[in-house]
Structures are given as C-alpha cells and as structure tokens.
Amino acid sequence: MAEAVRHRTEVLVVGSGAGGAVTALELASAGRDVAVLEEGGEHADDDYGKSSPEAMRLLYRRRGMTPILGQVPLGYVEGACVGGSTEINSGFWHRTPREVLLRWHAQFGLADAGVDDMAPHFDWAEERLGISKYDREWPKSTRMFAQGIEAMGWAYQEVPRAAPGCLSTNACASGCPTGKKRGVSRALWPTAREKGARLVPRCRVHQLLFERHRCIGVLAEVEVEGGRRVLARIDADHVFVCAGPTETPALLRRSGVKFHVGETLRVHPMLKVAARFPETIDAHQSVLPLLQVKEFWPDVSLGGAFFTPGHLALGLSDNWPETSDRMQRFRNMASYYVAVRGEGRGWVRPSKLGDGATLIHYDVGPGDLKNLSQGLARLCTLLLAAGAEEVLPAVRGMASITSEDEAIRWLDEALPKANLSLTTVHAFSSCPIGERSEKCAADSFGKLRRYENLYVNDASVLPDSPGVNPQGSVMAFARRNVQHFIDRLS
Amino acid sequence: MSSESSRRWVTVLGAGVSALFLWVAVRHIDLASVKETWRTARPLPWIPLAMAAYVVGHFVRGARLRFLVRREAGLQVTTATNVVVVGYASNNVLPARLGELVRAGMLAERTGIPLTQALTVTFIERLVDGVAILFLLVGASWATHTAGWIAELARVGALVFGVALAGLGLAVFFPAALGALASRLSQPLGRRAHDTAVGLVTSIVNGAAVLRRPLDALVIGVLSVVVWLCESAMFVAVLPALGLAPSPGMAVIAMSVTNLGILVPSTPGFVGPFHFFCSQALLAQGVGAEIALAYAVLVHIAFYAPATLWGAGAMLWYGVEVGATAALARAARRSHRVETIGGVPMQIIAQLAEPPKEAEASDFDRALTEAILPPGGSAAVVGDSARFLAGQIAALPTRVRTLYAIGMSVFRFWVRVRYLRSFCGLDLDRRRAAVAGWAFGTIAPLRQLFRAPRSTVLLAFYEHPAGLATLGAEERRHLPVATTAPEEAHG
Numbered sequence: 001m002a003e004a005v006r007h008r009t010e011v012l013v014v015g016s017g018a019g020g021a022v023t024a025l026e027l028a029s030a031g032r033d034v035a036v037l038e039e040g041g042e043h044a045d046d047d048y049g050k051s052s053p054e055a056m057r058l059l060y061r062r063r064g065m066t067p068i069l070g071q072v073p074l075g076y077v078e079g080a081c082v083g084g085s086t087e088i089n090s091g092f093w094h095r096t097p098r099e100v101l102l103r104w105h106a107q108f109g110l111a112d113a114g115v116d117d118m119a120p121h122f123d124w125a126e127e128r129l130g131i132s133k134y135d136r137e138w139p140k141s142t143r144m145f146a147q148g149i150e151a152m153g154w155a156y157q158e159v160p161r162a163a164p165g166c167l168s169t170n171a172c173a174s175g176c177p178t179g180k181k182r183g184v185s186r187a188l189w190p191t192a193r194e195k196g197a198r199l200v201p202r203c204r205v206h207q208l209l210f211e212r213h214r215c216i217g218v219l220a221e222v223e224v225e226g227g228r229r230v231l232a233r234i235d236a237d238h239v240f241v242c243a244g245p246t247e248t249p250a251l252l253r254r255s256g257v258k259f260h261v262g263e264t265l266r267v268h269p270m271l272k273v274a275a276r277f278p279e280t281i282d283a284h285q286s287v288l289p290l291l292q293v294k295e296f297w298p299d300v301s302l303g304g305a306f307f308t309p310g311h312l313a314l315g316l317s318d319n320w321p322e323t324s325d326r327m328q329r330f331r332n333m334a335s336y337y338v339a340v341r342g343e344g345r346g347w348v349r350p351s352k353l354g355d356g357a358t359l360i361h362y363d364v365g366p367g368d369l370k371n372l373s374q375g376l377a378r379l380c381t382l383l384l385a386a387g388a389e390e391v392l393p394a395v396r397g398m399a400s401i402t403s404e405d406e407a408i409r410w411l412d413e414a415l416p417k418a419n420l421s422l423t424t425v426h427a428f429s430s431c432p433i434g435e436r437s438e439k440c441a442a443d444s445f446g447k448l449r450r451y452e453n454l455y456v457n458d459a460s461v462l463p464d465s466p467g468v469n470p471q472g473s474v475m476a477f478a479r480r481n482v483q484h485f486i487d488r489l490s
Numbered sequence: 491m492s493s494e495s496s497r498r499w500v501t502v503l504g505a506g507v508s509a510l511f512l513w514v515a516v517r518h519i520d521l522a523s524v525k526e527t528w529r530t531a532r533p534l535p536w537i538p539l540a541m542a543a544y545v546v547g548h549f550v551r552g553a554r555l556r557f558l559v560r561r562e563a564g565l566q567v568t569t570a571t572n573v574v575v576v577g578y579a580s581n582n583v584l585p586a587r588l589g590e591l592v593r594a595g596m597l598a599e600r601t602g603i604p605l606t607q608a609l610t611v612t613f614i615e616r617l618v619d620g621v622a623i624l625f626l627l628v629g630a631s632w633a634t635h636t637a638g639w640i641a642e643l644a645r646v647g648a649l650v651f652g653v654a655l656a657g658l659g660l661a662v663f664f665p666a667a668l669g670a671l672a673s674r675l676s677q678p679l680g681r682r683a684h685d686t687a688v689g690l691v692t693s694i695v696n697g698a699a700v701l702r703r704p705l706d707a708l709v710i711g712v713l714s715v716v717v718w719l720c721e722s723a724m725f726v727a728v729l730p731a732l733g734l735a736p737s738p739g740m741a742v743i744a745m746s747v748t749n750l751g752i753l754v755p756s757t758p759g760f761v762g763p764f765h766f767f768c769s770q771a772l773l774a775q776g777v778g779a780e781i782a783l784a785y786a787v788l789v790h791i792a793f794y795a796p797a798t799l800w801g802a803g804a805m806l807w808y809g810v811e812v813g814a815t816a817a818l819a820r821a822a823r824r825s826h827r828v829e830t831i832g833g834v835p836m837q838i839i840a841q842l843a844e845p846p847k848e849a850e851a852s853d854f855d856r857a858l859t860e861a862i863l864p865p866g867g868s869a870a871v872v873g874d875s876a877r878f879l880a881g882q883i884a885a886l887p888t889r890v891r892t893l894y895a896i897g898m899s900v901f902r903f904w905v906r907v908r909y910l911r912s913f914c915g916l917d918l919d920r921r922r923a924a925v926a927g928w929a930f931g932t933i934a935p936l937r938q939l940f941r942a943p944r945s946t947v948l949l950a951f952y953e954h955p956a957g958l959a960t961l962g963a964e965e966r967r968h969l970p971v972a973t974t975a976p977e978e979a980h981g
C-alpha cells in the first residue's frame with residue numbers, strides 16, 4: 001500500500017469492556033492518541049434497570065442468544081455495550097489466586113506475572129472500582145446461604161464487589177440504574193475521555209487490515225448521523241483487540257490471524273438450582289447472595305445467582321409440568337449455583353453464514369461432570385441444612401430434591417449429561433498469552449506472535465481458567481500489558 | 491480528475507463508441523435495400539404490439555420493484571412502474587447510465603426510504619436482470635441448436651451464468667466470508683484497489699440480502715424472467731413486420747445479445763451498440779444483412795419511443811428534476827472520502843443497507859406462545875411474549891436459527907398429520923398437548939428444539955406486569971437513577 005496516508009490514529013482499541021477501557025485509559029493517561037471502537041451502544045442511566053427482556057435487547061450481545069454448542073449446550077451471555085460485560089455482571093471481584101499464577105507460569109511460561117507483579121495493578125483497579133464488601137445487613141437469601149454453610153462447617157467468603165454503597169435493588173443483570181454497581185462505563189470511561197481517549201459506539205469491526213506483518217488499520221461498520229451505516233477504513237499505527245473472549249478470536253480469525261487463536265476456549269460451566277424455604281425470602285427485591293463456598297475450590301465453587309420471577313421460571317422450565325406451581329411461592333425462593341473450573345476445551349470460529357455471528361463450541365469434560373455432580377450434591381445438602389423444603393435443579397427429570405439422601409447420591413453418581421441445563425457467564429483463554437509458543441497465541445504481554453503491532457488485551461489472554469470471577473484478572477492483566485506496551489513505545 | 495471533466499470524458503468516449511459500432515454495423519450494407527425493406531414493411535399491427543409487450547414488461551418491473559421494497563414502503567404498482575420508466579427514459583437521454591441514479595433518487599423520494607437503500611435496490615434489480623438474461627440466452631441457444639459465434643457466446647454465457655449464480659449464492663449466504671475474502675485478496679494491490687474492491691463487494695452483498703429468504707428469491711427470480719420474456723415478446727413481434735417468421739428462439743437470442751451488448755458504454759439510448767448487436771444476432775441466425783439492420787432499427791424505435799415519452803410524461807406528472815435527483819443519488823453513493831466520526835478520522839468505503847427491522851411475531855409464534863404460557867394470560871401479554879420470542883429467535887446465529895426453523899417445520903408437519911389441522915388452527919388444549927409431547931417428551935433432540943421458545947416465552951411472561959400480576963407480584967419497583975457523578979464514588 002504505497003499511497004500516502006494522511007489520517008491515522010496512533011492506537012486503535014477494539015472493544016470498550018474490562019480490557020478495552022483499561023487499555024484506553026492507560027494510553028490516554030500516557031498522552032497517547034487513542035480511539036476505541038465499540039460495537040454496542042452507549043446508554044444513559046435511564047436505559048439501565050429495565051426488565052430482563054428489555055435489558056437483553058439493549059445491553060446483551062445478540063440479545064443474550066449466544067449459545068455455546070457441544071454435547072451439552074451452554075447458555076452464555078455477554079455484554080455488547082459501552083463497558084461490555086462489566087455493565088451486566090454482579091460486580092464480584094477476586095484477585096487471581098497465587099496458585100493459578102504459579103500454574104500459568106509453569107504451564108504457559110507466563111513471565112513477570114507473579115503475585116507481587118500483579119499486586120499494583122489489582123490495587124489500582126480496586127481503588128478505581130471502589131471494591132468493597134456489602135455495607136448493610138445481608139439480605140435474607142444470603143443469610144439462609146450462610147446458615148447452610150455454617151451447618152456444614154465449610155470455608156466460605158463474602159465476595160467483595162465493585163458496588164460501593166450498593167442499594168440492593170437487584171438490577172445487576174439489567175445494568176445498575178443507581179450508579180452504585182460500577183461497570184467500567186462509570187468507573188473508567190469518564191476519566192479516559194477527559195484525558196483524550198475517543199470512543200465510537202455502534203462501530204463493529206469486520207476485519208483487521210495488514211501490510212505484511214503489520215496491522216495497518218481496520219475495516220468497520222459505523223453508524224453515522226440519522227442511523228445511517230457506512231463501511232469505513234480506520235488507519236492506525238497499533239491495534240489492541242479487546243472485544244472479549246469470543247469476539248476477539250472471531251475477529252482475528254476472520255482477518256487471517258489463526259496461530260493458536262480461538263482453539264483453547266475455557267469456561268466455568270454452571271448449574272443453577274432454586275431453593276424453596278418455608279419463610280419469605282423476597283430474593284427478587286434484594287441483591288443476589290453474596291457468599292461463595294471456597295471449601296472445594298479450585299474445582300468447585302458454590303454461590304448465589306440472580307433472581308427474578310422470570311429467571312426462576314427459566315430455571316424451572318426443564319420440568320415445567322411438575323414445577324410450574326412453585327411460581328406461586330416465588331417469594332419463598334432464591335437461586336444458587338454450582339460452578340466448576342472447567343476442564344473441557346472449546347473453540348471459537350467466525351460463522352461464514354449470513355450474519356457474521358460467532359460460533360462457540362465447548363465440550364464439557366468428564367471431570368466437569370464429576371465436579372458438577374458432586375457440587376450439586378453439596379449445594380443441595382447445604383440448602384436443605386439451611387432449612388430449604390426442597391431444591392429444584394435445572395436438570396430434566398429431577399424436578400425436586402427434598403432430602404439429604406436424595407442429594408448425597410450425586411457425590412458418587414454422575415448427573416445425566418443429556419439432561420443438564422448448563423449456563424456460563426465466564427469465558428476466557430481463547431488467545432492465551434505466555435512464552436510457550438507451542439500453545440500461546442501471544443507473548444507474555446499480549447503481542448500476537450508473527451505481528452509487529454497487534455495486541456490482545458481482554459479475557460481471551462488469560463492462559464487458563466482462573467477458577468474465580470475473571471473481571472479482576474482481566475483488568476489487572478490489561479493494565480500490566482498496556483503499561484508494558486507504553487514503556488516499550490517510550 | 492474532477493467529476494465534471496470525468497463526465498465529459500465519458501460522454502466523448504460514449505459518442506466515439508456509438509460512432510464506431512454504427513460504422514461497423516452499416517459499412518457493408520446496401521442502405522438502399524434497407525430503405526426498401528422499411529418501405530415494404532407491415533408496421534401494423536406488429537410495431538404497436540411490440541410496444542405493448544415492452545410496456546407490459548415495465549409493469550412487471552414495477553411489480554418487482556414494489557415487491558423489493560414492500561417491507562419498507564407501501565408503493566403502488568403504477569407508481570413503482572413510473573419510477574422504473576423514468577429511469578429508462580433518463581438512460582435514453584442522459585449519458586453514462588445516469589438513469590439508474592435518477593431512478594434510485596425518485597424511488598427514495600416517492601417512498602421515503604434512504605437513498606443508499608434505493609441505490610441498493612436498483613443495483614440488485616440490475617444484478618438479477620443480468621442473471622435472467624444469461625439464463626434465457628443459454629436456454630434459447632440450447633433449444634434452437636444455434637451454431638457459430640452465438641453458440642460460443644451461449645457457452646461463455648453459461649459459464650458466466652454459473653459463476654454469477656455462484657457469486658450471488660456466496661453474496662446471499664456467505665456475505666461476511668465474501669467481504670473478508672475480497673478484503674484479504676485485494677490488500678496486496680494497494681489501498682485504492684482494496685477500498686474499491688471492498689466497496690463493490692459490499693454493494694453486491696447489500697443488494698443480495700433481499701434474496702436471503704428462499705421465497706423472496708423465487709418471486710424475484712420468476713418476475714425477472716417474466717420481465718425479459720416480455721422484452722423478448724417485443725423482439726418477436728417485430729419479426730413479422732419485416733416478413734420474418736415469428737421465431738421465439740431467434741427473438742430471445744436477439745434480445746439477450748442486444749441487452750448484453752448495450753452494457754458497452756455509449757451515447758444515450760445506446761445508439762450504435764444496440765443496432766450492431768441486434769443485427770449481428772439475426773445475421774448469425776441466417777437473416778440477410780439489410781433485413782437484420784432494418785429489424786434492429788425498428789426494434790430500437792419500439793424500445794426507445796414508448797419509454798422515453800412515458801418517462802417524460804411521468805417526470806412532468808411527478809415533478810422530477812433529473813439533474814437534482816441524480817446529484818442527490820450520486821452524493822448518497824459517493825465514497826472514498828475521509829470523515830471524522832466521534833473524533834476519529836475514517837475513510838468511507840461504502841454505504842450499507844439499513845439494518846433489519848425488529849422481527850415481528852408470526853401467527854405461529856403467537857399460537858406457540860399461547861400454548862407454552864400458563865393459562866389466564868391476556869392477549870397483550872401473549873402478544874408481547876410472542877414478539878419477544880420472535881426477536882430472540884431472529885438473534886440466534888444463522889446456523890442455529892436455520893436448525894430451529896427446520897425443526898419447527900417438521901413439528902408443524904407432524905401436527906398437520908397427527909391432528910389433520912394446522913398448528914394455528916388447533917384449539918388451545920390440543921396445541922398445549924402437541925407442544926408438551928415434544929417439549930417434555932423422551933426424545934432429546936425434540937426437547938432441545940423447544941428449549942429456546944419455552945424458556946424465552948416464560949421469561950418474557952414472568953417479567954411482564956401482567957405475568958407478575960398472576961403471581962400477585964408488582965412490577966419491578968421504581969429504581970433510583972444515579973445521582974452521584976461517576977467519578978465521585980471512588981474519590
């Protein structure tokens with residue numbers, strides 16, 4: 001491409017979520033010329049906190065219809081708006097555990113990512129997001145869970161959240177309208193813009209453009225005034241792809257970048273249950289249960305799930321003829337989950353058909369099934385010990401578990417795979433970083449192998465499952481990586 | 491080169507091409523014999539018949555245009571036909587096929603659809619016209635066992651037809667892959683070539699999107715073939731006027747060759763190339779040179795006069811300003827310019843079609859929703875839940891959505907066989923029984939098929955105020971909107 005180029009952006013960031021926002025803020029703070037392209041829209045506060053169907057239409061990728069296919073299909077959702085999934089998650093925050101960092105170093109050759117290396121980045125993110133514990137009396141759904149954990153004598157923790165002063169309005173999954181749950185659209189974007197970062201919402205990047213081993217820009221579909229859409233070329237000196245664990249590998253592969261890209265997707269498969277208590281819980285009017293059982297970590301975590309009547313019906317729908325009458329008792333119910341570390345493997349591919357969708361595939365491994373079965377047994381036992389009259393898992397043919405004997409059998413037996421209704425909100429590792437070139441798409445700081453100026457910096461870079469909610473790991477690694485980039489540029 | 495000087499060059503080049511073709515067409519012709527042929531010709535009733543066939547063809551074009559924009563605008567066939575004819579008339583008097591822009595401009599003005607979309611519609615019409623003409627040429631040459639260069643042309647036409655069909659198939663079913671391929675292949679050719687190639691492919695993909703529904707594709711394909719059969723009828727009708735047998739095969743070949751030939755840029759009205767290719771097509775089928783030229787002149791009159799006069803009348807009727815409309819359409823098409831959007835400089839490569847509108851719930855969606863929901867839901871909550879279902883299904887990746895559509899077709903077929911009525915025609919109890927048999931039965935794939943509609947509809951119902959009311963619950967309570975500045979909260 002010999003012609004002179006007159007209009008270039010120094011650093012182009014694709015995606016404005018946990019990875020993209022940190023990348024843009026750090027670059028802008030360092031005085032760099034940075035522009036961010038976001039596929040979703042930018043929403044005002046009054047777009048948040050709506051009913052689930054409306055929130056799915058406004059804030060979720062493909063309105064929440066992004067199934068992960070495989071032997072056991074998984075329901076998967078992620079955000080598609082300014083701020084990405086941080087706008088619709090519960091804000092739970094974990095640092096990457098020491099054991100996980102050590103394993104990533106050993107298995108992927110991940111350099112300079114020890115606990116001490118990562119600590120300043122976690123400190124920075126925690127301050128920005130106001131990470132803290134819930135400062136009011138625990139809601140009933142949490143208290144019942146705590147009662148069960150105490151009865152079982154298991155280790156647990158109240159998980160800190162990015163929601164200082166949370167008003168317990170139970171709107172996390174619809175975007176918090178109170179401003180207390182701090183997605184990055186509130187926590188980082190105003191500062192990033194003040195420092196000069198430019199953000200273009202409703203701009204979907206179709207493809208990266210290359211000149212030999214340099215990425216010279218992108219081809220993007222942009223919404224302009226009057227809702228018109230144009231196809232535009234945007235030139236850049238450096239490109240960071242931060243489009244999330246499924247869209248980043250899809251975009252890279254669509255652009256011909258395939259080396260270890262999109263072949264190692266990992267997720268935390270999750271099985272939900274509803275528990276019915278004799279007393280009123282009113283889980284639909286409070287924040288989700290705040291505790292996680294750590295006794296069986298890293299393989300299994302037990303915790304609380306988002307609850308509304310609609311989501312309860314969704315969870316009961318596998319056994320609807322037997323369970324639909326429980327809807328009348330919804331005020332006595334709350335939702336909980338078993339999440340496992342995810343030993344299966346998956347892949348991500350851009351669809352060649354029609355709409356430019358992304359195909360996601362994940363095979364639940366035998367270890368996952370064992371962990372889910374044992375996790376279900378333990379969760380049911382815990383909830384029954386907490387006083388639940390019955391536990392209703394999202395497993396077809398298992399409408400209700402009412403006794404510890406019924407529950408405990410799953411410690412030794414495997415759940416029927418074909419009958420599981422699994423979900424996940426945690427996906428990662430689709431472009432793993434590390435020095436082991438035989439298994440990593442990018443070096444330890446996210447620079448893609450074989451390319452001079454192309455980087456990934458979102459959940460896709462985590463080499464393997466972190467075993468905890470990944471937002472903290474994503475933000476800390478994003479800051480570490482972009483600071484390394486800035487240092488090299490300087 | 492400025493656009494004005496470029497247009498001047500196009501005009502000069504077109505005039506040169508016209509003169510060259512005219513000269514080649516008449517250089518060995520005895521013009522006195524041609525005059526004698528005209529003198530002895532029997533214009534009645536054949537020439538008016540030819541014109542009538544051509545006019546009918548325009549009405550079919552109008553019907554096709556109406557079909558193409560039916561989701562965006564309620565256009566009458568007469569208005570749609572007038573839009574088409576104004577485009578043809580403009581092409582007859584303006585150089586460089588400017589009529590296509592006039593037509594797009596007038597379509598936008600008449601319907602209120604964006605100019606870019608009107609241009610896309612015009613583009614797809616031309617694209618399917620090309621495919622229909624090639625289809626007729628290949629069919630006619632095989633049917634008439636034509637030899638010589640026409641046979642060669644038909645063979646090449648068959649190849650082009652196959653490639654065009656494959657290309658169209660790619661554009662319809664694999665648009666993302668086609669765009670990516672065009673971009674990747676053209677990147678080594680330089681920036682301008684890349685942007686041009688991507689812009690062109692984008693236009694094709696935009697246009698081809700209307701063919702994504704098989705039924706729509708079939709209707710548009712059939713209408714396009716009918717359009718060109720009408721035009722062939724015009725060519726047939728002129729044959730007896732000159733004492734030739736009214737051979738449909740000969741006429742279809744002459745029509746196809748002529749219309750492919752006038753793709754060569756020339757003067758307004760295609761004077762020269764039209765006569766050359768039309769007469770050559772007849773010559774190749776054993777007609778004498780003088781009669782062939784006389785025929786070409788008569789067909790050209792039948793082609794030129796009605797559209798031009800009708801178009802002029804329509805322009806007066808609708809008050810169309812050709813120059814302004816074309817300029818507007820040209821501006822809408824203009825690309826390869828730098829714009830700053832959101833503070834980011836971007837090189838605009840192509841305009842894109844409007845995004846699809848929110849999916850509407852079909853009668854089947856409503857019937858299915860009612861069969862899944864708990865009893866007692868009002869029509870409003872059923873309607874809203876069905877609309878949500880339609881939107882969610884439309885959002886699925888194409889592959890999954892296609893599987894869902896196939897599965898539901900099988901279910902509906904099974905219902906028809908089992909109950910001897912359509913699903914929508916069943917009473918609610920039977921619909922519930924039919925759904926329950928699949929959704930909660932023992933066959934896993936059938937259960938999987940109903941998983942998405944079942945969970946989607948239940949979610950919508952129990953998030954709806956009317957659904958919540960069945961539980962004695964209130965609508966989600968009013969949530970306070972953020973009152974603190976975003977940066978304030980963390981200090």
